[in-house]
Amino acid sequence: MQKVVLAYSGGLDTSVAIKWIQEKYNMEVVTLTVDVGANDRDLNSIRERALEIGAVEALVRDVKEEFVKYFIWPALQAGAIYEGEYPMATALARPLIAWNLVQIARQEGASAVAHGCTGKGNDQVRFDISVNVLAPDLKIIAPVREWRMTRDEEIKYAHQKNIPLQDVSKKHYSVDQNLWGRSVEAGVLEDPWNEAPEDAYAWTAGPETQPNEPQYLEIDFERGIPVALDGERLDGVTLINRLNELGGKHGVGRIDHLENRLVGIKSREIYEAPGAVILHKAHNWLEDMTMTKEAARFKTKVAAEYADLVYNGLWFSPLHQDLAAFVASSQRYVTGTVRVKLFKGTVAKAGSKSPKSLYNFALATYDTGDQYNHEASTGFINIFGLSLRNQSQIQLAGSTQEQMLSLASPEEPEKQ
Ligand code: ARG
16 A cells, blocks of 8 residues: 655544555655744654544654754744744744655655645645655645535534544634744634734733843854853744743733735634744844845845745745855854843844944944044045936036926926
8 A cells, every 4th residue: 555644643634544545545654843942842642643533643843943953043044034923933844854754755655745734825836846846746635625614514524524623612723833933823813903812922921021120141153043141042943932921921922914825815813922022133233243234235135035945835946046145155253142122022133242243343433532533524525426426517507496396397297
């Protein structure tokens, strides 16, 4: 019998998928549950459930370290925030899950992999394209995209087939979470006029329960990678977990994003990403201090491209390789310490310092010690403004002050 490796979360969709694939495709199902962190799930009971439903084998893999090293840190260094709002916890985890599916498929001699994505989202694109690149010969089965059952029909199917389910009734949001953040959609959030209810949030405190005292925190970066909190060196997983906890306590990292999915749909998403929000801000503040103006401007453009390609499922692509090389190189001076203040849902800068700082007191100060050449400024302005002085003399000679004020041209184009 042929084998398929199914990415298994333990939820309704993928539980039903185990049975459905067996019946529809007559294949043996191996489940793979990938631990990308911050899971509130008991991995052991997930394993047992898979076997109980009929998986021939149920595997669990802890990939948190790889997730941080190959996905989260590079995305942080890149400043990759989709549409300026979403730090992409979900988007970043998908290619890593796909990579693990392929590894297990090879190990098990499987001819296919399967995932529980619907046909409306970005995640199917991320899985399918990643698998296509990594293992073009593997077939991809996406039961939820294929079976077209409603949620109630799924639950009925589960009862008919004796599939043990947990808490299917109380689920009114669709949630995906990992170390880098929590993504929440559906239910009352589908009306963008509805304020997200407090029960959409699980990691961050609302205004009522946030502490009344701010918390200061020092984050050390080496070449764009956070390595210590308050002077204590930490591995990435611990550092991010700790920031999620501290930030969450102060309500930092709530994001309400009406985003553009790749498949053409606008979607209202709630994200909680305290660690990601704190680290992106702190990292950016350190770049302000250590990067030249030109490098920083150019990197902003790269960041937007990078975020788009990650969001759009093109992780394993040559363009990504090229952008990643630029990003890695751009980080060689991004070493130093940022002091942040967490308070009432905000993360503010309290200070920054770096051995590679380009901030030059002697140039910046208005006090004694000023080494800036003031006379040179007039020469600079003379040249910098030359083209506009020339234009003004030739083309604005007949303008009234009124026209100048309203940016109107004295040369109204002729109306035909
Ligand atoms: N819209 C986000 C993305 O495409 C998050 C999707 C989260 N999935 C979920 N089942 N809640 O990355």
